[in-house]
Every structure is written in structure tokens, then in C-alpha cells.
Amino acid sequence: MSAEAADEPEQTVFQENRRVFVSLLKKSPLYVFGVVFVVLYLGYSAVAGLDPSITGFNPTHTNLAATLRPPSLHYPFGTDDVGRSLFLEVLYGAPIDAGVSLAIILFAFTVGVLSGSVAGYFGGAVDEVIMRITDIFLAFPGLVLAVAIAAALGPGLVNALIAVAVVWWPIYTRIARGETLSAKEHQYVLAAKAVGLSRTRIVLSHIIPNVTTPMIAYATADVGNVIILFSVLGYLGLGAQPPRVDLGRLVYDGQNYIQFAPWYPIIPGLVIFVIVIAFAFVGDLIRDFLDPKMRR
């Protein structure tokens, strides 16, 4: 009896969520495109990341009889300077961008939520110290700092990942702190205080869960920004090193052929563009989904 009563409201919440989600998807075909593309891309990347050979691309294979061919049925994206199919090369490289970007966002999100909620909730000297450190990182142009770090560590995939991660967390700290400051004023925090919970406990079990929800929409759209920054590092030769390629690296390899084989640098660039746009749409979708105004 009691179990049934508990089940019922949960089901309506679920139904409500599904209703809102479906109505949003119906509202804009761009949202549908975003969701479908992102799901396919991440799913594919997970599989191809575990076993790169399924792309059928062999980085050491060359075909000097078919160099710099324009896009055709056999080579949908054309071929590169040593006759490899650019389509397969993009399929081979794209999972790296997905994996690296998700890892960076996850890192920035975690560091940001922890430091931002502590700064916002504890206030005083703790807040000052955390926010001044954040300010220092934010004073750098992101790409420039990332280039300096990647250059200091030496070119390579892992070092590029570290470089972007170091640059990326401060904005999350700022957002989390702002959210914490507003969450702090709510009744449930006052109630938790009145019950006598410790400050650490309040931050962990009351502040953080309420801070993370609004940040998820931001983080989703932000995957695209990370992909852009990481692709620029790849483009500067500081990302994945051959025989591995990321999408930025493909543009770097192809740019010298822009006059005679424009598809070589342009198509990988367009692929990055489409990925970024798709994540932006999904970010908008999640933002609308979490917006209370959408609920009736």
C-alpha cells in the first residue's frame, strides 16, 4: 500500500519529464539533429576508442596512385597527400576529440563544483583565496596559456589534455560559486543548519546537488568549446602525434594543399564545426528542459 503510494508521484514526474522532452524535440528539428548526432558520435567514439581498427583505416597504408583525389563515391571526403581516404581518417581521428573533450569537461566540472561551492558557502578568507587564484587563471587568454603549458610539457595527446584542463576549470568555479550563493539562501539549507549538520556535510549533500543541475546545460554546450580549443592545439602540432591524428591535426596536415585540394583541410574543419553545433543544440535543449517555465 505504502509502496504504491510512493510509486505514483515518481511515475508522474517521469511522465512529466517525458512530455516536456518530447514537446521540446517537436518544437525544433535542430534539437532532434543535435540529440541524434551527439548520441551517434559519442556511441561511435566509445566503440572506436576501444578498438580503432574497426574504422578500417590503416595509418601506415599509402596509395600513391590516388593522392589528393576530390570527394567521390569511393572517397566521400576525397583523399590526402599520400592517397589515404580522408573519410576513414576523420572516422579514425574523431573519437580522440570526443574522449579528450569529455575528460576535460569532467575534470573542469568536478574541480569547479568542489572549489566553487566551498568558496561560496564558506565565504571569508577561503572564498578570497579560491577566487583570487581563479582570477589569475582567467587573466590569461585561454589558448595562449594552453600553448605555453603544452609547449613546456612537450607535444603529445596527454600533454595537450593536461594543458586544456588547467585552463578550463576556473570558469566552472565562478559559475558554481554564483549558484552556491543563491542556493545558500534557500530554506532547506537553513533547515539543515538548524538540524545541526556540519558545514562540510551541508556543502556535500545539500549545496552540491543543487548547484550541479543548472551547470549541466552549460557543460554540455561547453563540450563544443573544448573541442575547438583542443583542435587548435592539434592544428598547432601540439596534439596527437602521428600515426595518431585528431581533427585539428588533419587540418594542419592539409592546409598546405588548400589551393589544389581544398577538401583536405576544409572537410575536417567542417566536421569539427558540425560536432560543436550539435553539442550547442543539445546544451540548449537541456537548458530548456531544466527551465521551470517549460513545466506547464
Place this chain on the structure above:
Amino acid sequence: MGLGAFVLRRALLTIPVFFGVTFLTFVISHVVVPDPVLAWAGEKSSPQTIAAIASQYHLNDPLYLQYFYYMSGLFRGDWGISPVTHLPVLQQIETYFPATVELSIAALIISIIIGIPMGVLSALWSGRRLDYPIRVLYLTGVASPPFLLALGFQLLFSFYFKLLPSAGQLSPLLAPPTHITGMYVIDSLLTGNWPDLVSSVRHIILPAFALALLTFSIITRITRSSMLETIGKDFVRTAKAKGLPKRTVTYRHTLRNALTSTVTVIGFAVQLLLSGTIVVETIFFWPGIGYYTTQSILSLDFPSIMGVTVVFTLVVIFTNLVTDLAYGVIDPRVRYE
């Protein structure tokens, strides 16, 4: 708070940021880097050079001493010597700096000229179909990796339509204008060197637009949102209620007030522009700091990379200071926060 006190307070606040930022560049260049001596001397240096560089820059001393020498070097203008060109880093930066300033100013002007009207239109047309193309252009600016726009422009306008030059700052057939500021457009204008002026303007168009498309979007977004916010304010309703023409309400009352927030993002726009120059200057062979950066990355010229990091960051700190001060002057409420 009076204006004088506000300016002083805000200026003093940059000091801790300056020390924090330079401390971070010190950590990167002396602690994070696996072998600082080799990095500063160059990978292919002889043992004698390595030893000489190590003692000249005190790279074998304890870290707190190294920090002291690093900071005093920064202040004295001794930013290290490039192992590739064997020239002082600061001297090279001075050579490349004017071209970057010129390109960034051009791009900033373009992005303001495109960004503000688009933000206004997008706010006025909000929710209507006309808003749609603006949002498409805006999304293109936000979602394009910088090299895509630059390569696309180069392909379309230089190689395909052959309208504008694809590389450099001036036609190689012309002698550069007399050096005054180092910015070719301005120098040729000042000296009345018309052929140079035409050529340098033709050369700056493509890279400046490629850069501007990366930054106009944040200007559009902030103008749009602060227009929408201001439209709902009481004084705008009053202006409408007393029967002022729509134009007057939009431009004199709404836009003027909305633009104060646009000023605040100029600092961030400059930050984006500087990052963008690294890619755009490389693609258009524009002889500025960005081009110098990629050359330094390719040749593993570590002191130069660190020099660029410091100089770019100083420019950002300075622009943030100026925009904050401007904001305080335009909107007195800011001074009392």
C-alpha cells in the same frame, strides 16, 4: 566613491593579478618544464652554450632565487634569448607587435560595427522569423574553429574569386612605409604613401574579417540581452507612454543604456582576438606575434613562447583595466558596488 578613488582602487587591484600571472608563467617555465636548462638553451645546443645559459639565467640555483632573477629579468626587459635566432626575445616581440596591434584593432572595429547593430536588430525582432538569419550567423561565429573561417576566406576570396591577396601585410613589390608606428595602414596614411595604403588595406581585410567573425558574436549576444532587459524597464515604458517616437525610444533611451554592458565584454573580446591571432596570422602569413608564436612552436623556441605568453597576458590585464575604468566612468553605479 569619487572617480579618483575608484580609478586608484581598480588600478591597485591589478598588482596582485600581475604577480599571480607572472608567478604562474615562472612555474610553467622553470618547474613544469621537464628540463629547464635545455628548454631555455635550445634542444640542439652545445654543452658550452647550455652551461653559459644555465649560469646567465641562474637555472641551477634554488627555486626562490630563480624566481627572483626571473622577475628582475622581466622588469629589466631581459626576457631570455631565442635559441633559434639568437636574438633577445623582447626585441623580437617588439618587431612583431605593431602588426598584431594593427590587425586586432581592425578586427575589433569590424566586430563592433557588425556586432552592435546585429544585437539591436535581434532584440527588436526577437521571436520573429527575421531573427533567424542573425542567429545562424551568430552560431557560425561561435561554432567555427578559427582555422576553418580563415582557410575558408582564403580559399574563397583569394584563390577562387582572386579578389584579395592571400598572404602578407603588403605587396612584395612595394617598399614598406616609413616607420612611425610600425602599423602599415597608419604609417602609409600619415606619410601620404597612397600605393602602400591601398595595398596594406587590401591585405588586412581578409585576416581582419576572419578574426572579427570569431568575436562579433559575444558583442551581439550581450547587446541583444541587455537591449531586451532595458526594453522592459520603467523609464522606457514612461518614454513610450508620453508618446515619444519609436525611434527615439529605441535609440536614445534603450540602446544608450544597453550599450553600457556592451563595454564590459570588450575586454573579453580582446582576449579572444589575441588567441585568434595565433591561428589567423599563421594562415595569412601576417607578420605579427601570433605568427611568431607558431614559428616558435615549430622550432621548439621555448623562451619565445614564454615571452609571448607574458606579453599577451599583460595586454589582457591592461584592456580589462581600461574597460573596467570606462565602465565606471559611463555608469557611476559601478563605482559604489
